[in-house]
Amino acid sequence: MSKMSTEQESFALNGPTMGTRWSALFFARVGFDPTPVKTALQSAVDVVDAQMSTWKSNSDLMRLNAAPVGVWVKVPDHLRTVLHLGLEIGVASGGAFDIGMGDATTAWGFGPQSAASDRIRAAMTSARLPASEALEIDGHRLRKSAPITLDLNGIAKGYGVDCLADRLRAQGIMAGLVGIDGEMRALGLRPDGSPWSIAIEAPDDARRAPHSILALEDAAVATSGDYRHWVEVQGRRLSHTMDPARGAPLMAPPASVTVVAPNCATADAWATALMVLGPKTGAQLAKKHGLDALFLLRNDAGADTGIGVGRLFSEPPAAHASAKGK
Template structure:
């Protein structure tokens, strides 16, 4: 067999999704046509967006939101899978992760509409029950027992990353790195037998710089932070992450929380939950759940320190952590 026939060629594909872009990096034999793979990858994230977007009035999620309380609503498999996982992590986190915060997200201007003072007041005054107490899933049908506005922004991108990974596997690609807006998942190893390297970003709103490096094999990573998406109220930046107890953005939170998990949907949701809980309660729950998590905290002098939990993040001084076979 000639060298030419076994040479591995690098392919870096990308496309639009969920207001940002997806990416896929993999290697394939010389002569491999990436066009069908690119089309399949785009279709996979389009399906997630079509089902779970709050920016599309005709999405399956918005159809569920519009349904009257008590009505059984048939939803597609992928949306149902994400709803079920969201409720599971919501319950496990004591409501810190809550997919029922759509009214607050919209009111504070993190949805398709500008912030609205009346909506903010209503969201903060509302008597809330967490989504895992309100939403019931029976077969392929979902039912709301009381009014709730569902929002999947804390899990849908991670799930989209998982769909990218599954699509590559369906096309026979066993080693790859896929991502959406910083949420990443690694499949297998690089052709040289090394793990895929991913930077954990420093929580700096003005520039993108790495804080530390992860080496991932068959694992996913997601970060929730206060430094990329925010609103400014009376001169104070407020994170897009909502406090379910207040119906408002978090007032005091870590600068960021990074979680490594088996799937990106799980990492995405748990990063949000631990962000809400904060470094003390969040770290305690992460230890109890056996999660690998890194909390980055701001000191008074604006420097950053880390609190690590789990095998991958034993201490701040570890600049490189690996995640093989999570």
Template structure:
């Protein structure tokens, strides 16, 4: 006999991961003990972090980074999956999303070390090729075919969210909302048959306020923005998003780009790619791959304008009080 919404208990679980917090919201019968579910969720994100962190010197990613060029290195299944997806989206975006900018990320102080002028000069003068031209994957192993320092910060959190959703499903929880630091994935519907709702943030570095509301069913959302992680260089503020052509942070970009896709790893990576390309080039790429994307831009008067692409976000985006509904998602 199926449970009605009044029979179910709401659970909001959370825990530490990747320097921030993971969350999971779901409903379960009263007799269901949430403790084993939380343990499984924590183990899932710890596995992702252990394999893909650039902050842990002993991670599988850092082991690959330390290997000599041309040397085949065994990589675990989940890392191989993320590397493969990263290379695919890198190639599809013509390098706008690139997982081979680890040296630049570290040089500019967005990794575990402070910014260093000598490393910045080296990163900006390096002869660069996109990672999809320098990393080879083959049956659980990888090798670098040229100078390459990998960084998965633009996709690993999204993949961690996907692992949270998969872990809930493995625990018999078919509907829920999971997230890591604002990257979210919704499965199924709430007990009252309504979608899960989340806010798209306004690009305000001083406070967290919603720009609009998304209602999601079986879809993921990720945002890349310039308002959470940055450095001040003289009078200019530079965000953490890197430009492959310069080995340095973007000089100009939208305030944020939000992408809705089937998986959170895809949404995470595509949001970065569209951020790099900006509203014009980003919308062209979004149309090519049938992505739903929302671009927020700062105007000279301090206001924020918006433009959308895809089936979810119309060309003229509603005001902040509007709710946009996504049942399923577009994407390649």
């Protein structure tokens, strides 16, 4: 017996972006051609990468970085949106999230150049203004009021996930799961009415294993951790997350921080901010802003202990997080 036209099958698509890969999972009728959808999704992340990459010298972000102080620079829509959101969360986090840490990120070897001791010293000793004070936005124009090197690695992937979600909907697919390098956004529900299951990764650099499982509907999740991207200095492993107060990697960060929010750019930026703040101050600020956040900490035995904030990560944890995307 042939399958009915109302039956659905799953489609899993992926492609390269930002030095890693994007993914999309959705259901459509049997016989559906996913080729136009894949092309549209690849185009969406290509635009984000072209505007925000620090690895491409001709990106719009690098063009802005190269502009002299005081000169107005016109920027495209996506970049302006991310810069504006980054500045907002920078202020809301008390400067813990700062998009102006590009000099430190590059100096410590987390960009296209290797670490260099002279640039490290400069990043740690130079006076710096927070990005919210060093940047001025007027519509689609920006100018720097002080020397600053912008880096959007703490928010660009999350925004790319949001662009995947928007493009999926534009293709007429209203339910699905999209992601870039572990930053995920769920749209709607699965065909059987159940939420999308997403693993929170255990903070272990030796293997990939789930710490716990989230069930999400119309919500995004992002994790910042110390176990995937790091450098070793004098026998000590240092995370890629920068401390704006020092111009250097965090000295004693949580193993990871996971944040659930309506959109992935917001979740991505707040996960970075809470890593910088740590479990005590970070948990207090997460409560103040109504965030769902999970801090994973390593104890002396190497095991993980968790500190949860918000309805989703309360005790006992909620089984199903639902939030309206923006």
